[in-house]
Amino acid sequence: MGIEIEDKFDVPQEYAIPNLSGLADVEGPRSYQLVALYYDTPDLRLAARGVTLRRRRGGHDAGWHLKLPKAKGVRQEITHPLTRSTKIVPPELAELVRAYTRGADLQVVAELDTRRSVTVLHDGETRLVEIADDRVKGTVYPRESAEERVVRWREVEAELLDDSRQALLAKVGKRLRKAGATASEATSKLAKLLEPTPPAKARTAPGSAGEIVVDYLASQVNALLSQDPRVRRAEDDAVHQMRVACRRLRSAMKAFKTVVVDTEQLQEELQWLGNVLGEARDLEVTRARFTKLLARVAPELIIGPIHTRLGTDLLTREQEAYVRIKEALSGDRYYALLNALDDLVAEPKLGKAAAKPAQERLSAIAAAGWNRVTRAYDSAQAIEDLERREIAMHDVRKAAKRARYTAEALAPTLGKDMAKLAKLAEDIQEVLGTHQDGVVAQETLAKEAESARQAGEDTFTYGLLVGIERNIAERAHADFPRVWAETVKAVGKLL
Structure with missing residues (x-):
């Protein structure tokens, strides 16, 4: 797997690659014949989303290639042997x-037969930039709609x-353009050949609340989709990012329910x-938390198979999730x-808003989101029973998260005040x-300690970890009134 960062250019048939000496050492050009079959659904669902799946023969990287969009000019590539x-x-x-x-x-929806001429810029043994000059014959295979x-x-x-x-890539692009190349609008050769229809998006009035909200929802749908392959590969932080996309979508739907x-x-x-x-994510966070916590404890104070219970066992449960x-x-x-x-x-x-x-309209919605936080706080503080008050403070946290997501959604449109909010x-x-x-964490440690006790294991280290976690929680609890007072004052100046 790798990340592709590349610039694409359209050039006329008579185009000549400019002299690239002076930028770095130049090697080539070398020529290859590449034949690639492209796979998609009959209605081109992959191409519509900028996804490329191909089987290619020829060149130095023959095999299967799956390219997934990450950002403009950047794609994740996953390979598989031919x-x-x-x-x-x-x-x-x-x-x-x-x-x-x-x-x-x-x-198979298409075939690309490419005669490629490759020039490489390098610094000693380090390859820096590859320039591929491609003469392409593209064949669209027949299907129901083509x-x-x-x-x-x-x-x-x-x-x-x-x-x-x-910076070197930018300099290469500048020389190519000066010689007559123009930046390509197509995201890939396949997109140029098939010209797929991008996913539909509603037409809304420019500058309207509807336009901003629909655009934001579309961005979060794309974020969710982009994490799907990464979650299936169990890549680092992928579950978290996909879960955040779910939360942002839900939060936006609630906050902008009149839009x-x-x-x-x-x-x-x-x-x-x-x-x-959430199950896998929570286990992932818990395992990482305890690994970090145990690293702070002197080795002589770690007694019994606690690394197994708080590491290997949690990892097994995470993999099952x-x-x-x-x-x-x-x-x-x-x-x-x-x-x-x-x-x-x-x-x-769409609603009237x-x-x-x-x-x-949206400034008022952002203000309402913060008011929801203060109401949740006032309700929690009015509860005399300490245990029930702690439970109610969880609602304050959820309201704050929703207010944060709402403000983040509006920051690109409404400016710095929303970013500050x-x-x-947060x-x-x-x-x-x-x-x-x-x-x-204290509750989890208590359960693990009980399991260890029933297995006849020493539970001293569990008690030590509980003490550390209790100290972390109590410090945050003691710090909250100060943070709350400062935040309320700052928000008052914004809203």
């Missing part, structure tokens, strides 16, 4: 595009091979998905949720979260 069959996509790769195919079959056709063109790609040399209406069922399904992801995640992400309920999210972005049910100017809400969320996490 297989004999041209009809069957390796199951490992087919699994990674399920969020896009949603059960539809993959088939007839066979052939297209020829020429293009140049400059790919960064050393992440530390992005985009009738989303209650979608909110429930997003909560279901968040819960599915990942199995359940993958089952959920390959089921009809998940596909139905993704379809519903696509429909939400394409044809949302959607037509109002964004500045007017988001940060202030401060409340974090200090309450530190306290809550410490309390939950």
Whole structure:
């Protein structure tokens, strides 16, 4: 797996690659013949999302390549050795595009026959930038909605091979453009050939509340989809990021319910998905927390197989939770949720507030979000029973998180004040979260200690860890009144 950072250029057939000497040492050009088959659903669901799945022969990287979009000019590439069959996509790769195919079959939709001339800029043994000059013959395979056709063109790609040399990539691009190249609008050769229709998005009045909210919902749907392959590969932080996308979507639907209406069922399904992801995420966080905690304890104070109970055993449970995640992400309920999210972005049910100017309507919604935090706080403080008050403070944390997400969604449109509000809400969320996490950690340690006791193991170290966690929670609890007072004062100046 790797990350591709590249610039693509359209060039005329008579284009000449300019002299690149002086930028770095130059090697080449060397020529290759590349033949690639591209796979997609009959209605091009992968291409529509900027996803490329191909089987390529020729060159130094023959094999299967799956390219997933990350940002403009940046794509994640996952490779698989070349297989004999041209009809069957390796199951490992087919699994990674399920969020896009949603059960539809993959088939060959196009073939690209490319005569490639490669020039490499390098510094000694270190390859820095590769410039590929491609003369392409593209064939669209017949399917229900398309007839066979052939297209020829020429293009140049400059790919960064050393992440530390992005300035060099920019200089190469400048020379290519000066020689007559123009930046390509196509995200890939396949997109140039097939010209897929991008996912539909509702038309809303420019500058309206509806435009801002729908754009934000679309960005979070894309964020959720982009994490799906990473979750299936159990990549670092992927479950967390996918869960955050679920939370941001739910929060936006609640906060902007007068702008985009009738989303209650979608909110429930997003909560279901968040819960599915939550089990593995919570175990992941807990295991990392205890690993860090044990590292602070002197070795002579670690007694018994506590590393196994708080490390290996939790990891086993986490891996079992990942199995359940993958089952959920390959089921009809998940596909139905993704379809519903696509429909939400394409044809949302808009309320009367959607037509109002964004500045007017959305500022009021942000203020209402913060007012919800203060009401939750006042309600909690009015409870005399300390245990019940602590439970109610969890509602303050949730309200702060929602206010933060709302302000973050509006910051690009409404400016710095929303960014400041988001940060202030996050401060409340974090200090309450530190306290809550410490309390939950104590409960987890107590359960693990009881299991150890029943197994005849020494539980001294568990007691030591409980003491550390109690100290963390108590410090956060003691610090909260100061943070709350400072935050309320700062928010008062903003709103």
